[in-house]
Amino acid sequence: MTHADIDFGQLYREHMAAAGGREKPPEEWDARAETMGRMSGESRYVNDFIGRMDLSGCATLLDVGCGTGAIALALAPRLQKVYGLDYSQGMLDVMTRNAAALGLDHVAPLRRAWEDDWTDVPVCDIVTASRSTTVMDMADALAKLDAKATKRVYLTSLVGGRFIDADVAELLGRTRPALPDYIYIVNILYRMGRYPRLDYIENANRLAGTQDFEEFARKAAFTFGEIDAAGRARLRQWYDADPERARRGGAPFHWAFISWETTP
Ligand SMILES: C[S@@+](CC[C@H](N)C(=O)[O-])C[C@H]1O[C@@H](n2cnc3c(N)ncnc32)[C@H](O)[C@@H]1O
Secondary structure (H helix, E strand, C coil): CCHHHCCHHHHHHHHHHHCCCCCCCHHHHHCCCCCCCCCCCHHHHHHHHHCCCCCCCCCEEEEECCCCCHHHHHHHHHCCEEEEEECCHHHHHHHHHHHHHCCCCCEEEEECCCCCCCCCCCCEEEEEECCCCCCCCHHHHHHHHHHCEEEEEEEEEECCCCCCCHHHHHHCCCCCCCCCCHHHHHHHHHHCCCCCEEEEEEECCCCCCCCCHHHHHHHHHHHHCCCCHHHHHHHHHHHHHCHHHHHCCCCCEEEEEEEEECCC
């Protein structure tokens, strides 16, 4: 057997199903719209993302899973027309409000899901999908991104399939199977005849930046839900074993940054 015998799109779907991946209803994202974009380390991620882009010869952008517009609004001043696509009306409302506050009148919201028909979604020079690629069918999603870009596509995807330090999750007994990660994307694009470029963006772990154990325990509870006394004791042990590591929240988290040209 060689890699040419592997249908990576099928393998991704099977991995996602085995990991218990599910389509979240848009209402779950609506509920997060007001607090999104206020996360610490946010502007560094955005700078790391857009700093890796080439906008030469480009006037239009389609930002898929745009959320409150972190990427779309940062790029809009350099472009003539920007579309923010998302299935959450709450996200689109916040993006539209933010665009107006910035005096950007060429940013249009587009309510659509990855899974919908995209026939009437506008074709743009550049297509982005930042932190929004946890889809059930990656081959379909990549074909859609590719079809809507006349020049280049940029996206970020999980490395390692987890958002949280696996050791911390394990000592709290909250392990979940890892989700399929970026390596499927590279392989699917290869099979599509594209030449994906690969880079990484390092992000602080979600549990990073605390000053003492109490604050760390509070952050952990926010992420994992209520922690019982035994779990708290194990967490304390982990914290005390290496307070410096604990202040970093454990292992750093990486996004894979993948880009490709859609014109030869
Ligand atoms: C983590 S946020 C990322 C937002 C933004 N791109 C950023 O980097 O800040 C993920 C976004 O994807 C959207 N999303 C999730 N599943 C989706 C789907 N099936 N179709 C369309 N959008 C979806 C959510 O509503 C949310 O706005």
